[in-house]
Amino acid sequence: MSRKHLLLHGWDSAYEKEAWYPPLTDSLSGITKEQALWKPQGEPANSIWENVSHLIFYKERFLKRLTGEETEYPTGITNDDTFSIGGATDEEWERTLSRLKEVHLGIRAKLEEMEEERLDEKIPQTPIGIWMTDLVAHDAYHTGQIILLRKLQGSWPSRRSFE
Structure with missing residues (x-):
């Protein structure tokens, strides 16, 4: 199996095809705007929506680098800034999910x-294959956070059967 096919498998598994863990699309299925904005009380945590915005930011950066549209990280933006959201409306939540799908499928294409x-091509210092591997792991990590938030909300089962 080629490296490219392995990367495509990881890319698909992280987003929409269940493998060893639920894919991102499953973790976001049926989420309302209110659930997307919810945060647990007490400790600072990112909401589901903030996690999705963060994922979109890095996927869009990567796609722009692949196409040559962007070569450097935008100045004045910190990692914390990537968790910000726009207007908190139902329509904006749907647009956010659409952007996620569009950028993910754009990279896949x-x-x-x-x-x-x-x-092996570096953009700017990191090989494309490493970028892809890291983004798969990044998606899996934040999918786990999203599922944990859903469990705390009571909107995700505490246990799942694979039989």
């Missing part, structure tokens, strides 16, 4: 058409 050798 670029990877699918990419020659295997390009995975």
Whole structure:
């Protein structure tokens, strides 16, 4: 199996095809605006919506780097800034989910058409293949956070059966 096929498998598993953990799309299925904005009391935590905004930020940066539209990290933006959300309306939540899908599938399309050798190309210092691997792990990490938030809300089962 080629590196490209392994990356496509990881990319698909992280987003929409269950493998060893639930994919991001399952973790976001049926979430209302209120659930997306909810945060547990007491300790500072990012909401589901903030986590999704963060994922979109880094996926959009990567896609822009793949296309040559952007080569450097935007100045004046910290990692904490990437968790911010726009207007907290039902329509904006739906637009956020649409942006996530669009950028994820956009990256997938670029990877699918990419020659295997390009995975070693650095943008700007990191090889494309490493970027992809890191983004898969990043998605899995934040999917786990989203599921934990849903469990705390009571909107995700505490246990799942795979039988």
